[in-house]
Amino acid sequence: MAFCRKAHYVYSGRLPSLERKLTTTPTFFKSQNMQDEKKELERKNAAAEAVKHIKDNDIVGLGTGSTAKYAIEQIAGLVQQGLKIKGVPTSEKSSALATQLGIELIDINDVEAIDVTIDGADEFTSSRELIKGGGGALFREKIVASLSRKEIIIADSGKYVNKLGKFKVPVEVVPLAFNYVQKELAKHGGMGQLREMEHVPFITDNGNYVIDADFGLIADPAELSRTLNQIDGILAHGLFINLATLVIMGDGTSVQVFE
Ligand code: 5RP
Numbered sequence: 001m002a003f004c005r006k007a008h009y010v011y012s013g014r015l016p017s018l019e020r021k022l023t024t025t026p027t028f029f030k031s032q033n034m035q036d037e038k039k040e041l042e043r044k045n046a047a048a049e050a051v052k053h054i055k056d057n058d059i060v061g062l063g064t065g066s067t068a069k070y071a072i073e074q075i076a077g078l079v080q081q082g083l084k085i086k087g088v089p090t091s092e093k094s095s096a097l098a099t100q101l102g103i104e105l106i107d108i109n110d111v112e113a114i115d116v117t118i119d120g121a122d123e124f125t126s127s128r129e130l131i132k133g134g135g136g137a138l139f140r141e142k143i144v145a146s147l148s149r150k151e152i153i154i155a156d157s158g159k160y161v162n163k164l165g166k167f168k169v170p171v172e173v174v175p176l177a178f179n180y181v182q183k184e185l186a187k188h189g190g191m192g193q194l195r196e197m198e199h200v201p202f203i204t205d206n207g208n209y210v211i212d213a214d215f216g217l218i219a220d221p222a223e224l225s226r227t228l229n230q231i232d233g234i235l236a237h238g239l240f241i242n243l244a245t246l247v248i249m250g251d252g253t254s255v256q257v258f259e
Contacts, residue, residue, distance in 0.1 A: 043156050049255045058115035063141065065134065066120070069097065079102060089140075119141055121159055129222075130240035131238050151245050169218075169237055171234055172235040185211065189216070191214045192213040
């Protein structure tokens, strides 16, 4: 957007002095760029802190999303330097990235446990309750987290909240049960919307739909999680309770650890 605006000013150019003034990026976009740079730095720093927990010969869960991508890239760097690990990906996308970067993968059904997983989140609280699934990988992420001895969540500071729920809770639903689940969610105060991508339903790696359910700010995430677990047709939901061992949050140029 910043680029478009800038280009518009450049090409309008009939008044050279005004044009010169306007070719500099307007303050709003400058501060937007600075916000984006800060966010990316916080994500990279959180990833760098998290990969310190990986040891030689570990089985490592590989998260999904733009923050987890930094961790996968940094793990690949360590592998190139001689670290021996095997990765368990949480999505087809992370699997493809890891393979491309030279990380050896192992089938999730061939491991007893995962030593450490590094994944992202859409929201987290100081007591390490999470909303995940913005990228649609919530089911595999939850299975990988449940198998992990150490589940490390990495995030920029914008993901920190006092109460979960501004981000809608992703719910992976078997397509056949879509109408039923949507009604059940409504009974529990969740206004659900089918997730779409380019005007067609978003399909998960498991061939299912995602309903993004708005419960408002959630007073008791553990209670809501138990309720959602009872609804037939839901494969997994994005409330992750008692699963994260640590949350490492980038905070400006440093990191904060919630444990
Ligand atoms: C994918 C996830 C992601 O970890 C979550 O959506 C955060 O993604 P990003 O790091 O791109 O903000 O749960 O299912």
